[in-house]
Amino acid sequence: MILEGIFNTIHMLHVNDLQTTFISKKESVTAVDGVSLRIPKGKVVGLVGESGSGKSVTAYSIMGLLPAHAKRTGEILWKGQDLTTLSDKKLQSIRGKEIALILQNPLAALNPVFTVGNQLVETIMLHHQVSKEEATARAIELLKRVQIPDPEKRFYQYPHEFSLGMCQRVMIALTVSMMPELLIADEPTASLDVTVQAQIMLLLKEIQAQDNMSILFISHDLGLIAQNCDYVYIMYLGHIVEEGAPSAIFHNPQHPYTQALIHAIPDPNPDNKMETLPIQGDIPSPMNIPKGCRFHTRCPKALDRCKTDVPIMQKKGDSISACWLE
Amino acid sequence: MPYLIKRLLSAIPLLIGITFISFSLMKLAPGDATSMYRDPSISQADIAQIRSNLGLDQPLVVQYAKWLNNTIHGNLGYSFVTGEPTSKAIGDRIGATLLLSCASFGIILVITFFLGLWSGYKKGSRFDDWVTIITFVGMSIPTFWLGLILILVFSLTLNVFPTSGYSNPFLSEASSLVRLGDIFHHMTLPLLTIVIGGVAGLTRYHRFGIISILNQDYIRAARARGISESIILFKHAFKNACLPIITILGLSLPGLISGSFVVEYIFAWPGLGQLGVQAVFARDYPIIMGTLLMSSVLIISGNLLADIAYAKIDPRIGTLS
Amino acid sequence: MSKKGWASIVFLCVIGGLALVVPMLPFWDPNSFDPNLLLEPHAPSWGHWMGTDDLNRDLLLRSIYGAQISLLVGLVSVFISITVGTFVGLLAGYFGGWVDTLSMRLVDIMMAIPAIFLILTIQVMFTPSIWNVILVIGFTGWMGVARLVRSEVLSIKERSFITAARARGIGTLSLIKRHILPHTINPIIVAATLGVGGAILTESVLSFLGLGVQPPHASWGNMLQNSLNYMGDAPWMAIVPGVLITLTVVSFNFIGDDLRGYFQHDSHASR
Ligand SMILES: Nc1ncnc2c1ncn2[C@@H]1O[C@H](COP(=O)(O)OP(=O)(O)OP(=O)(O)O)[C@@H](O)[C@H]1O
Numbered sequence A: 001m002i003l004e005g006i007f008n009t010i011h012m013l014h015v016n017d018l019q020t021t022f023i024s025k026k027e028s029v030t031a032v033d034g035v036s037l038r039i040p041k042g043k044v045v046g047l048v049g050e051s052g053s054g055k056s057v058t059a060y061s062i063m064g065l066l067p068a069h070a071k072r073t074g075e076i077l078w079k080g081q082d083l084t085t086l087s088d089k090k091l092q093s094i095r096g097k098e099i100a101l102i103l104q105n106p107l108a109a110l111n112p113v114f115t116v117g118n119q120l121v122e123t124i125m126l127h128h129q130v131s132k133e134e135a136t137a138r139a140i141e142l143l144k145r146v147q148i149p150d151p152e153k154r155f156y157q158y159p160h161e162f163s164l165g166m167c168q169r170v171m172i173a174l175t176v177s178m179m180p181e182l183l184i185a186d187e188p189t190a191s192l193d194v195t196v197q198a199q200i201m202l203l204l205k206e207i208q209a210q211d212n213m214s215i216l217f218i219s220h221d222l223g224l225i226a227q228n229c230d231y232v233y234i235m236y237l238g239h240i241v242e243e244g245a246p247s248a249i250f251h252n253p254q255h256p257y258t259q260a261l262i263h264a265i266p267d268p269n270p271d272n273k274m275e276t277l278p279i280q281g282d283i284p285s286p287m288n289i290p291k292g293c294r295f296h297t298r299c300p301k302a303l304d305r306c307k308t309d310v311p312i313m314q315k316k317g318d319s320i321s322a323c324w325l326e
Numbered sequence B: 001m002p003y004l005i006k007r008l009l010s011a012i013p014l015l016i017g018i019t020f021i022s023f024s025l026m027k028l029a030p031g032d033a034t035s036m037y038r039d040p041s042i043s044q045a046d047i048a049q050i051r052s053n054l055g056l057d058q059p060l061v062v063q064y065a066k067w068l069n070n071t072i073h074g075n076l077g078y079s080f081v082t083g084e085p086t087s088k089a090i091g092d093r094i095g096a097t098l099l100l101s102c103a104s105f106g107i108i109l110v111i112t113f114f115l116g117l118w119s120g121y122k123k124g125s126r127f128d129d130w131v132t133i134i135t136f137v138g139m140s141i142p143t144f145w146l147g148l149i150l151i152l153v154f155s156l157t158l159n160v161f162p163t164s165g166y167s168n169p170f171l172s173e174a175s176s177l178v179r180l181g182d183i184f185h186h187m188t189l190p191l192l193t194i195v196i197g198g199v200a201g202l203t204r205y206h207r208f209g210i211i212s213i214l215n216q217d218y219i220r221a222a223r224a225r226g227i228s229e230s231i232i233l234f235k236h237a238f239k240n241a242c243l244p245i246i247t248i249l250g251l252s253l254p255g256l257i258s259g260s261f262v263v264e265y266i267f268a269w270p271g272l273g274q275l276g277v278q279a280v281f282a283r284d285y286p287i288i289m290g291t292l293l294m295s296s297v298l299i300i301s302g303n304l305l306a307d308i309a310y311a312k313i314d315p316r317i318g319t320l321s
Numbered sequence C: 001m002s003k004k005g006w007a008s009i010v011f012l013c014v015i016g017g018l019a020l021v022v023p024m025l026p027f028w029d030p031n032s033f034d035p036n037l038l039l040e041p042h043a044p045s046w047g048h049w050m051g052t053d054d055l056n057r058d059l060l061l062r063s064i065y066g067a068q069i070s071l072l073v074g075l076v077s078v079f080i081s082i083t084v085g086t087f088v089g090l091l092a093g094y095f096g097g098w099v100d101t102l103s104m105r106l107v108d109i110m111m112a113i114p115a116i117f118l119i120l121t122i123q124v125m126f127t128p129s130i131w132n133v134i135l136v137i138g139f140t141g142w143m144g145v146a147r148l149v150r151s152e153v154l155s156i157k158e159r160s161f162i163t164a165a166r167a168r169g170i171g172t173l174s175l176i177k178r179h180i181l182p183h184t185i186n187p188i189i190v191a192a193t194l195g196v197g198g199a200i201l202t203e204s205v206l207s208f209l210g211l212g213v214q215p216p217h218a219s220w221g222n223m224l225q226n227s228l229n230y231m232g233d234a235p236w237m238a239i240v241p242g243v244l245i246t247l248t249v250v251s252f253n254f255i256g257d258d259l260r261g262y263f264q265h266d267s268h269a270s271r
């Protein structure tokens, strides 16, 4: 018991064998299938995968923000407490205050009919015992901190008057205002152009360092993950296929999917002749999951065995991966 | 506000179009103002004289232009039946119509809003299933028949509400409070008829709106910030949900007005609808044109109000204009 | 199809089947009256399951004849609305420019007139008959369809396969026929199903006001008109046709709603 306690303080979040299924009359879709993650305090953990691999669904499952027709099994231990067993009321008091979420599309994440200031003040007053004036002052302060120019004026504007990058800054300001212990950032820079992307990443790292926050950083960009994370999970079609330190994943990838992802990164250096190899084919639909290793339909090295037997995660090289190849 | 002015101006060609189409239609009809001179002692020549005096022998467009000119100057012609000015007939009736339509509109709006909000929020629940069935049935009941059934139950059987009319003539000496109460007493059944149909017709659309709003990212993001369900529903979803309901209300205005015309006729409610339907039966063209014009004005101004409300609530519109 | 949808289909099949078959059988005349009874409305009994009207005519039989009229009016007038609306919507959406502006203004105008008023006015001017009713309802109900088809055409025109077809030199007419119409068919089917209910309601109002189907032909609307004088004494005369109208319209609405859900799901899955 004592040991378990220590373990849990090291790992703020411990997701164990998470499975999320969307149930409809016609068919059921299992978007996340047996995912386990550990997120230590003050660390940035990356979750990488192609579009449709189930990254966002994993994030929503942790937050308990799935639609009513979704069913979730497994354990989500937050500081030793299983979030799947908590009441709505209890969960609501953890959301924002302890675990925050930044969504994929920043413009859609702000309510279009309320001013940015209104949404900031609402959140500040929910999480801190302050007056409206105090909350307003703090909100403007926050806007300044996330480098939004002219914050006194911007406070009274609506989301559609903000650029995408600025909306994402507002989302970060909202996060900072709640001072969570864990931030789940779902592709926070996916819709932004490269320079803005770099600024947002800088900002995230800054607030992470200041508040000693843990971050689950979700992205389909392995390069971005490698630069910013302490530990990486690679996800494919609802499964974790490889995990390890970024150096291991990058320099000695074990799983063919990880290797393919690395090959697909465009190299900015024109002298480097190594060509990028796009992964062949499309990711299969989760309604129609391949038997055996889920990647075998697109794997250049697939063996006969891969078509029938599901590989398990085991240590190979410097990382842990699920692949039948020696 | 240039937006408002632009919308106002765009209503003018619409009104001209509506009146021109109705005017031409009525001219196509067999018989005209002289048909009422059926008295055989009046000679054909005299009728021709009357026709030319009335300008009925001129081309359609000229006649329409004359009508338009008169209308702009406030002269809507005279009833073929009673001989009283159309404007006076309409003026006498419009109060009752406005009272009934505004009251029913307000009630429909409030009931629809909360019914749709809750059944959309509780999508798939037992409550939602019942609301769906009841709204479908309500939508499919012929309005006039619903009125008849209400009369059958509440007037003829239970005897709690009067079958028809606007007020009790015996109370004309009573205090204004008693008279007002009497009007509301008379209004209950027609109001109920319109409200049932209206709520049923609109709730389903509103429910769809709520469901799609609750699926938006900003609702998920608000929940992720720990904001309570009641604030999600009554602040974040509420204001957004106003937008689709305003659009639907604007669109269903002609239908609601059509419905209330029939209801007025059935309950002998002395409004524009009753006037119009009676005028149709009597082929009283000036009155028909007048009521048609008035109801079109009502519909267009209703739509205008809807647009203004929409622009007021949705900040994205304000900057577009 | 939901349970409600299946129940609706069964109900409509029964009503439609009776309306089709019974008038062809030589046994019953809807205008015959029961000579064994006093000449007054009789409550439902073994001899007359749904009672009789003031002339001792059997309400069940008259209701079946009424169903024939109501369904005929509903289906044919919606067919007219759909045809006109599709035609206008296609023209407006495909050609754009002044054709579009003109037809959409016409739609705006027609939609700002309370339909019942227009219909009443037209009906009063011509001798009321079933075919007049059908024409009037058909030609005052096409605007929604026109808007729908136009917006579908506009969104299809945006997509690449139309440009590709154009580039291959395919003519306008065959483009519309082969590429645009098939894509607009689903929303049209939904609108048509819901429209039948609406048309049946309008017919009932017209006949109720005495401007629709004329006696001695039975229609649900004119049966209701007839019931007015006996409201207090013979409520079944008002209840039977009204319930039939409601059930029929509700069935069309349930089916239309199911179809909409089905097509939506379909387009979602294929995307
Ligand atoms: N509400 C839902 N109902 C049914 N299926 C869903 C739902 N939400 C997601 N899915 C399915 O779950 C799978 C994973 O989706 P998810 O959004 O998690 O992917 P992702 O990895 O975040 O991709 P992206 O990079 O595009 O954001 C997809 O195939 C999607 O179709």
Ligand SMILES: [Mg+2]
Pocket (backbone or CB within 6 Å): A055, A056, A057, A104, A186, A187
């Ligand atoms: Mg995602």
